[in-house]
Amino acid sequence: MEYDALVIGGGACGLMCATQAGLLGKRTLVLEKNDKVGAKILISGGGRCNYTNLHTDIENFISENPAFLRSAFAQWTVDDTMDFFKQHGQITGEEKTLGQLFPKSNKAKDIVAVFTKLMYETGQDVWLNTEVVSVSPVDDGYAVAVVKAGKQKMVHAKKVVFASGGLPVAKLGASDFAIRMAKKLGLQIVATAPALVPVTITGKDAPWYASLAGNAVFSRVYNDKIAFEENILFTHWGLSGPAILQISSYWRAGESFLINLLPTADIEQLIKKERNAGGKRTISQLLQPYFTRKMVEALGKFLPIDLKIASLSKADAKLVADTVHHFPVKPAGDKGYDKAEVMRGGVSTDELHAKNLESKKYKGLYFGGEAVDVTGWLGGYNFQWAWASGYLIAKDL
Structure with a gap:
C-alpha cells in the first residue's frame, strides 16, 4: 500500500494529523504501540477530557521560543477546535474552571470516537500493537523499521510524522522515541523534564x-x-x-x-x-x-x-x-514522569518551520505535539497545541 505519510503515534496530535490528512484526500498509516488509539486522551481530565481552553494564548506555554506558536494558533484556533468536534461528533463544550472546555457528555471516549470514525470513513490505516524501532533517511524518503506481532517489518514513505508524545505515563506507552530519533539525526534538543507534576x-x-x-x-x-x-x-x-x-x-x-x-x-x-x-x-x-x-x-x-x-x-x-x-x-x-501530566522540553523549535512543523534539515520529516519544545499550562492548553500541530502537518503532507 502506498501512503502519503506514516504517522508515528496515535495520540492527540497523530489522530488529528491523520484525520485532517484524510479529509484532504490523503492516505496515512498510523503506527501505534498500544492496543488502541487515544490512550492518554481517554484518561485526561479524569476521563472527561478538557479538550481545549478558551483563553489559549502563547503566554500559556513554556518554550525557548514561545513566539514560534503564533503561526500554529493563527492557522488552527480554539474556535476551529470547537467547530471541528461539533461538526464531526456533535460535541458541544461546557466551560469549567478558568476556561477549560469539556464535552457536555463528560466522556473522553466521545473525543476519540470522532477521530476513529473519520479515519475509517477516509480510509486511513492504523497498525496497533506496533512499535517503531527506527527511522532512517533513504533516497526516496524514509525507511521505518517496526515490530508488529513479534515480527520486524520495513515500511517506506516519502514523509514521516513524529507524533509519539513524551515520557509521562509510561504504562500508557509513553516513550522518548521522537527525542532519541531526533538526536540520532543531529537535531537540537531542549533538555527534557517532567512538567505539571506534584x-x-x-x-x-x-x-x-x-x-x-x-x-x-x-x-x-x-x-x-x-x-x-x-x-x-x-x-x-x-x-x-x-x-x-x-x-x-x-x-x-x-x-x-x-x-x-x-x-x-x-x-x-x-x-x-x-x-x-x-x-x-x-x-x-x-x-x-x-x-x-x-x-x-x-x-x-x-x-x-x-x-x-x-x-x-x-x-x-x-x-x-x-x-x-x-x-x-x-x-x-x-514525582517523576509517571505522575507528570506532560514533558517539558523536546525538539527545539529552531529545527522546525513554524508554518508546517517540517524539519529544516530533513525534507518530509515532521514533529508535532509533546515531542516539540512546547509545554502548555494545565487545563486543555496542551490539547490545543496537539490539535493545531496535527492540522499544520496534515496540510503539508
Missing part, C-alpha cells in the same frame, strides 16, 4: 506536610517568574493540586517557591480590625473561618496560635502575616 518534601519538614494529607487550600503559589491561584493539596509525600502542578513547570531542582495560603484576605488588616474590637480572640480563632481545624493546628508549629490578638507584638503580627501570605516551600524533587 512535588516531594523530605527531611525535617516531611512529617508536617504528611500530617495535613488530604487538606486542600485555595492559594496563590508564586516565584519570581509567575503566579497561579488555584487549590493546593497536601499529600503524604509533599504537595499536589492544580496550583502546584502549574508552578512545577517553572520550578527547577534546588529552587524554592512561595505560597499565599490566604489570597482572598489580608491578615494584617484582619489583625488590625480585631485589635480595634478589643483583641479578645486568639490567632487560632482569627484563622478558623478561613482554614480547617487541622490546618490551623498545623500552623501552630510556626505561629503562637493560642495568643490573644491584643497581646500580639509587632514582630508576632509580622510573623503571622509572613507565614500565611509568604509560606516558603523548597521541594526535594518531583
Whole structure:
C-alpha cells in the first residue's frame, strides 16, 4: 500500500494529523504501540477530557521560543477546535474552571470516537500493537523499521510524522522515541523534564506536610517568574493540586517557591480590625473561618496560635502575616514522569518551520505535539497545541 505519510503515534496530535490528512484526500498509516488509539486522551481530565481552553494564548506555554506558536494558533484556533468536534461528533463544550472546555457528555471516549470514525470513513490505516524501532533517511524518503506481532517489518514513505508524545505515563506507552530519533539525526534538543507534576518534601519538614494529607487550600503559589491561584493539596509525600502542578513547570531542582495560603484576605488588616474590637480572640480563632481545624493546628508549629490578638507584638503580627501570605516551600524533587501530566522540553523549535512543523534539515520529516519544545499550562492548553500541530502537518503532507 502506498501512503502519503506514516504517522508515528496515535495520540492527540497523530489522530488529528491523520484525520485532517484524510479529509484532504490523503492516505496515512498510523503506527501505534498500544492496543488502541487515544490512550492518554481517554484518561485526561479524569476521563472527561478538557479538550481545549478558551483563553489559549502563547503566554500559556513554556518554550525557548514561545513566539514560534503564533503561526500554529493563527492557522488552527480554539474556535476551529470547537467547530471541528461539533461538526464531526456533535460535541458541544461546557466551560469549567478558568476556561477549560469539556464535552457536555463528560466522556473522553466521545473525543476519540470522532477521530476513529473519520479515519475509517477516509480510509486511513492504523497498525496497533506496533512499535517503531527506527527511522532512517533513504533516497526516496524514509525507511521505518517496526515490530508488529513479534515480527520486524520495513515500511517506506516519502514523509514521516513524529507524533509519539513524551515520557509521562509510561504504562500508557509513553516513550522518548521522537527525542532519541531526533538526536540520532543531529537535531537540537531542549533538555527534557517532567512538567505539571506534584512535588516531594523530605527531611525535617516531611512529617508536617504528611500530617495535613488530604487538606486542600485555595492559594496563590508564586516565584519570581509567575503566579497561579488555584487549590493546593497536601499529600503524604509533599504537595499536589492544580496550583502546584502549574508552578512545577517553572520550578527547577534546588529552587524554592512561595505560597499565599490566604489570597482572598489580608491578615494584617484582619489583625488590625480585631485589635480595634478589643483583641479578645486568639490567632487560632482569627484563622478558623478561613482554614480547617487541622490546618490551623498545623500552623501552630510556626505561629503562637493560642495568643490573644491584643497581646500580639509587632514582630508576632509580622510573623503571622509572613507565614500565611509568604509560606516558603523548597521541594526535594518531583514525582517523576509517571505522575507528570506532560514533558517539558523536546525538539527545539529552531529545527522546525513554524508554518508546517517540517524539519529544516530533513525534507518530509515532521514533529508535532509533546515531542516539540512546547509545554502548555494545565487545563486543555496542551490539547490545543496537539490539535493545531496535527492540522499544520496534515496540510503539508
